[in-house]
Amino acid sequence: MSKAQKGDWVQVENVVLKAGHRAPQVPEDTQDCDLKLWVKGIADHEAEIGEEMEITTVTGRKASGKLVAVNPRYIHDYGDFQPELLKVELQLKELMEGGKN
Amino acid sequence: MKLDKSYEAINARKNEIIKNAMQIDYDKFELPGIGFDYEAMMREVGYSLEEMQKIQLDHGVGNTPLIELRNLTALARKFAPEGKGARILVKDEAANASGSFKARRASIAVHHAKKLGYKGVIAATSGNYGAAVASQAAMNGLKCIVVQECYDNNKVGQPEILEKQRICEAYGAEVVQLTVGPELFSTHLSLLEDTGYFNASLYTPFGIAGVETLGYELAMQCREKFGKDPDAVVCTNAGGGNLTGTARGLIKAGADDTKVIGACIDLKGLHMTSDKDFNKKSCTTGHTGFSLPFTTWPDRSDCPRNAARVLRYMDELYTIKQGELFYITQALAILEGYERGPAGNTSLTAAFSLAQKMDRDQILVVQETEYTSAGKHPMPQLTFAKANGIKVLFGNPEEEVSGKTLVFPSDPSLIKARPYDMEHGRKSYIKNCVKNYKMTSATEADIQFIMDETQMDRDFVVSELQGKGVTIKA
Numbered sequence: 397m398s399k400a401q402k403g404d405w406v407q408v409e410n411v412v413l414k415a416g417h418r419a420p421q422v423p424e425d426t427q428d429c430d431l432k433l434w435v436k437g438i439a440d441h442e443a444e445i446g447e448e449m450e451i452t453t454v455t456g457r458k459a460s461g462k463l464v465a466v467n468p469r470y471i472h473d474y475g476d477f478q479p480e481l482l483k484v485e486l487q488l489k490e491l492m493e494g495g496k497n
Numbered sequence: 498m499k500l501d502k503s504y505e506a507i508n509a510r511k512n513e514i515i516k517n518a519m520q521i522d523y524d525k526f527e528l529p530g531i532g533f534d535y536e537a538m539m540r541e542v543g544y545s546l547e548e549m550q551k552i553q554l555d556h557g558v559g560n561t562p563l564i565e566l567r568n569l570t571a572l573a574r575k576f577a578p579e580g581k582g583a584r585i586l587v588k589d590e591a592a593n594a595s596g597s598f599k600a601r602r603a604s605i606a607v608h609h610a611k612k613l614g615y616k617g618v619i620a621a622t623s624g625n626y627g628a629a630v631a632s633q634a635a636m637n638g639l640k641c642i643v644v645q646e647c648y649d650n651n652k653v654g655q656p657e658i659l660e661k662q663r664i665c666e667a668y669g670a671e672v673v674q675l676t677v678g679p680e681l682f683s684t685h686l687s688l689l690e691d692t693g694y695f696n697a698s699l700y701t702p703f704g705i706a707g708v709e710t711l712g713y714e715l716a717m718q719c720r721e722k723f724g725k726d727p728d729a730v731v732c733t734n735a736g737g738g739n740l741t742g743t744a745r746g747l748i749k750a751g752a753d754d755t756k757v758i759g760a761c762i763d764l765k766g767l768h769m770t771s772d773k774d775f776n777k778k779s780c781t782t783g784h785t786g787f788s789l790p791f792t793t794w795p796d797r798s799d800c801p802r803n804a805a806r807v808l809r810y811m812d813e814l815y816t817i818k819q820g821e822l823f824y825i826t827q828a829l830a831i832l833e834g835y836e837r838g839p840a841g842n843t844s845l846t847a848a849f850s851l852a853q854k855m856d857r858d859q860i861l862v863v864q865e866t867e868y869t870s871a872g873k874h875p876m877p878q879l880t881f882a883k884a885n886g887i888k889v890l891f892g893n894p895e896e897e898v899s900g901k902t903l904v905f906p907s908d909p910s911l912i913k914a915r916p917y918d919m920e921h922g923r924k925s926y927i928k929n930c931v932k933n934y935k936m937t938s939a940t941e942a943d944i945q946f947i948m949d950e951t952q953m954d955r956d957f958v959v960s961e962l963q964g965k966g967v968t969i970k971a
Contacts, residue, residue, distance in 0.1 A: 412675070412684060413504060419680050426678055426772045429650040433684065434674040436666075453671040455617060455640040457692065472659035472872035475880030480889055480905055484827045487908065491572060492832065 400449065400466045404439045407468045408449050408461030435459050436468065500690065507683040510690070515799065518689040518696035520613055523801040531934045532946030533802055535809075539745075543706035546749055549605055550710055556636050557594030558604045559710055563718040563862070564589055568832035569845075573852045576910040583728065583855035585848050587863040588715050591837055595632035595668070596625065596868025598711055602699065602738060603629035605707035610695035611637045617694035621685040621799065623647060623658045624782045624840075625867055630697050631668035641670040642694065644685045648676050649775045656881050657781050657840070660872030677775045682799060698799045699738055705804040708742020709749060715862055716750035726752040728859040731851065733843040734759035734814065735787035737795060737805035743864050744810035756812045760847035760914065761788035762840075763816040764899045777900035779819045779882045783843040788814075789917075793925035794933070808926055808951050815914035817846045818894040820904040823875045824912065825849055839875055841867030850914040879903070923951040927961045936962070941971040 400406045413431040437451030437459060449463040526538040553559040566585045574582030590598040607630060610618045617640030620630040627643035634641035643665045648654045665672045673688065675681050689696055698704060719727045730747065732740040744757045762784040767774045769786040795803040822839055825846040830836040845863045852861050871877065879889060888902045893911050897904040906912050927947060930936060939962050947958045959969055
C-alpha cells in the first residue's frame, strides 16, 4: 500500500540523532549512522509513503515522522528448517536408546 | 516553553526526571563516602515477601511448577564419573503470565505505579521484561510504553526482538523502536518527561524484590518434594536482577547452604553498541555483554542505585557457548517434552555440565524457563545467524568465535560450563570504585561497604585499595 488514509494503522520513522552527533562512547561504525526511531499509531490524516505523517499512538500520545508502512506486517517466523537440529534430535534419541546408565 | 531534547540536555535533567518518574528518595540511603545502605533501601522501598506473593498470585504470577528433568539427568550421567551426576530440576517460569520470570518483577513495579497514582508505565528493554510490563499494565488498566533497541541501520532486527515487539503490542502496549546505541536511555528519559509515566525500571528495589518469591518458592518446593534444600541453584545472569532476587529469596527461606551460581553466554569480541556487530549475536540477552559489566559495576542502570548486586550473592559464574545453548534447547524439547525459548536455557546448559561434577544424590535447580514462539526459537535464530554470515558447524564449541561461527557440540560430552574468575571480578569491582569515585582515601565505612559488596574479608579489600594508591584512614 503506497498511501494511508486517516484512521489507518501506520508506522512512522524519525531521526533522533544525526550521524556524527551520537553519544561520545559509541564506536565509529555506529557514529556513522543516524539514531533512528520507529513507532506505530493511527494516522491523523492522509499521506503517501515517504511523506510526513502525524499519528496518535495506542497510549494516546501524538507522534510524527516519515510514513514508512501501512498495516505493517510482523515479518518474523519460524525460519527455514535447520538440518543441524534434526541431527541433534537423532543423536539424542540414539544416545538414550543405547542402554540405560 | 519547549524543552531542549538534545542528548546532552536530556541527560543533564536525568536526576530530576528519574525522581519524578519513581518517587524514590535514593539520597536517603547514601552513606558518607562511597557506600549506601543497601538493606535499608530494600526494606523501606520494597514489599514484604507475603505482600509480594499476594500481589503476584492476584496477577497470574508465581507458583510455577518445579520439574525434575529425569532424561536430561540420565544423559548427563552418561558423561559423568562414577557416582556423579546430580538430579537436574527446572522451575518452569514460562508458566507465568507473559511467559517468563520477568512477570515477577513487572507485577510489583506495575502494582507500585498504580498505587502511587501513575496513569502509565514505561520500560526500556528489548527482552521478556517488556512483555511482562505490558501484560501487567493490561491487567492493572495502566497505559504502557516499551522502548526497544531493535534494528541495525538497515532496519534489520533479530527475530527474537521482533517477537518481543509483537507480544508487547499484543498486550496493548505502544512500542518505540530504535536503532543500535546507548542513546536508548535518553529517548526513555524523554518519554518519561513527556508522559509523566512511571519508570518501570528493571533495577528498582521492588523490581528486584519481586524475584525473591522465586528463590523462596523453589526452596519450599524442593523441601516438599525431596525433603531438603537444593545443593545449588543456577541463574542466567545478565543485568543481575534474576540472580540477586533469587539469592535473597533463598536466604529468606533459610536455604543458607544452597550455592548460588550464575551462567551467561560467551559473546566475547562482539561490541555491544556496534551497528555492524548487532545482528551477529544469536542471543540477545543472558550474555557476557551485560553480565560482566553489570557484575563489576552495577550502578550503570537507569536508577541512581541498582538494587541488583550479584557480587553480594554469587558463589560462582560460568560461561557457555551459543552452539551448546541451542543443543540443550533441542534436548529439552526432544528428551523432556518442554519446548522453551533458548535464552532462558542458558542456566540449563551450564547445569548440564555442572551436574556431572556433583554427586548423584545432590540436587541442582535451574530456576527459569521462558516462552517460545516464532522468532524466539532455535530455528529462526539459526536462520538469521546464517543470513548474517555466521557459519553453523559441528565440532568442539570451545572453538566457537562469536560473530563468525556457531559450533554445535559433536556430542554432549563437549558441553562445558567454563568458570569465570570471580576474584578477577571482585578486583574489577574495587578498581571501578576507585575510578568512578576518584578515591584517594578510604574510611572504615568505605571498606565495610566494599566487603559487603564483594563478600571478601578486610585484608583483601585493604590490599586491593592500597595497590591502587588509596590511603586507608581507618
